[in-house]
Amino acid sequence: MAKLNVVIPAVEVEVNGQKYRKVEREAKTGDIVKITDFIVPDFIEDGGFYEVVRIDSCGYPQIFDEDGDECYLCKDAYEVYEKVAEPATPQYRKVMKEEYEEATKPKPNVSVGDKVRIIRYQCNWTEGTIVTITEPDVGGVGKTARAVSEDGRIFLTDYDSFELLSAEELAQIAEEAKWAKIGRKVNEFKRGDLVRVLRTMGASSLRKGQIVEVAVPDGTTEPEVFVGNGGTRYAGVELIIPVEQRFDLQKEAA
Template sequence: MAKLNVTVPAVDVEVNGVKYRKVDRDAQVGDIIRYMDDSDYVTKGAFYAVTRIDGADDPQIVDNDGDEHDLCGEEFEVYAKVSETTGEYREVKRWAEPGERIRIVNKDSVEDRYENGAEFVVDSVDGDGDVRVTAKSGYSVLVLLSEYAVLEHATAKEPAPRRLTVGDYVKVTRGNGRVHVGVVYVIAEVDSSDIPYRLEEINGARAGWKVGHEVVRATDEEVADAKRKLAAETTTADPRSQFAKGEKVRLISGGGNYPLNGYDNGEIYEVATPLYNTHHEGAVVEIVGGSIPVGYAKPEQLARLTIEVGSTVRLTIKDGENARYGWGSVRNGDTGKVTSIDGDSARVDFPAQSYWHALLTELTLVTDGEKTQPQPGSVRFKVGEYVRTLTDVCKDLPKGSLVKITRDDRDSGPFRAVLLDGSNFDFYHQDELERVDAETAKWAKIGRKVGEIRRRDIVEVTSGYGEIKRGDIGEITDADGSEYPGVTVRGIQRYVAVKLITPVEQRFDRMELEATKAAA
């Protein structure tokens, strides 16, 4: 028997805990129908599931004998899932999950099995965000990520970001090699290959590469628990815990011999992985910077570089934070010489200000190889240069504004500095402005931050994926602020790394379109 046992309210029915509601439309796969005709094989008033839609657009069910029954010309009522037919919906451009409803919004030009506006329930999702759905024909059809949007209730909460990126904490659903189920990892690298995620343990140890569908975002509680366990482990007698990733160290023994071939005693190198546990030499510290890519040193073979009186240091304060004792005339990134140390703070002679007070944590030791040659004195700004404002005291422009110098009056406040959009200006002294690097200036000329990509920009693909290859020229169709915007080439959209070719503001075709609109 193929009849369904249901609970029947006025217009709603319930099948295995799932609610359906009577709707006034053609039946679709996934609906149920209430048979209202007379037949020897189908019970009048009973409910049946629609299994497929045939080539004549007639729904098919399985009758009481287990055979397929064509409903062509027969009377029946259509019931659809309540979750799919009630409430207001919005289109959300993201990866779909199995069971969610999608709408075709950008049909591929070669696709003829559905049209824009068609809606489906997702059967499965692959590692690229492309989905499988059941078409009206009853056959499974592949829908590309670029073709659909997910339908969400207007009252639903915004979904968490789907795209994983470098720095995200994750767990894996299938282990292999050095990657284990249940362990929290951090994404160290993302590329456009079929196995895009390189994982590291949270202590910096290398783990391995994983495919997208085997990686899931770790919860805040899981990450916090993993960090607590690491902190407990590193407070033991492991001497490697004194080193930090990125720290500069001096090699004091073992240089030139395996596993330190290409690394010389007395030279300075960088710590890549403090707690490297998978080397057959045992517990070692992985270092980089030699004539071969990596070396492995025991902790007693390394000496930490410490800040002392006479050390050359660089001011390194995190973006958005202020110097503990004020900036004075010093700027982040300046280098100077330590003249005294008192507890957790020091006095430093910088070129712009002597006896500057700093916390030791605000300073980074500069090795001999990193020391720069003395710089020439300040060069007067020129009209047409792009600079950044250093103060907002008695000024109309905010501190940190990117501006263009349009006039030099050579008086007490000679430089007329104009915002990039031309909306405001003010006058500044030489020491109230700083030059920006060439890359910043290049982007400032088009009114953007470095690397800012906007919708409808013309770009070159620098890291291809699937049908889109490196070197392809395309148009940005989804500028979400990430390093992998959505670019469409030959009607196909993929999220890949790109290089700006022509900003949308400089496209002749867009200029003509805007001019036509303005004249209308």
């Protein structure tokens, strides 16, 4: 191949739209070389660029000179330039609205042990069922999880069919479960319950942390409680022992 006409921006050259970058290594087939040895035969131009067509058995790069003949180059007679890989041309396709919405929909970031609420009928789980994630990403495609319900049923559920419960919701569920064990709704106090005072409500006859008995429940967390003088005062309380579990009352009844 005859001498190539190139554009030279610093350490890169361009040949027929293809960029080449200068590298510090031995020449390879497909590279181009710049002649740097000023002592060259007439059929090779000093400072010219030539394509390496092959590497001969002695390891010398072979080029075609100005006469179209193949000749070899000594290793100190040239600089090496390799092809610069062009970025791949992006491929585009038309995306339907539904496909775009599905692809950009936020995916639940769930882990094993997380509790989620079913928000769409799924595998015999009704809406509102609370389940625990046992396998966050079934199949590794980010669309389906495996979960187990409180009664031990295990099913798959799509990401768009459940929502991750917040810390506040989890605390509320735990509180409801605790009260459900004694057959009551949350903060459903009864006369005779033993409770701990959390707020004295200004009553001088009460102190924070004191254990007292509920006198008049009113559906709130601030019922009337008995005080030492036989009277009652309002107080903010938490349940310690339900009246049904008080051994002292059971002995009295016996």
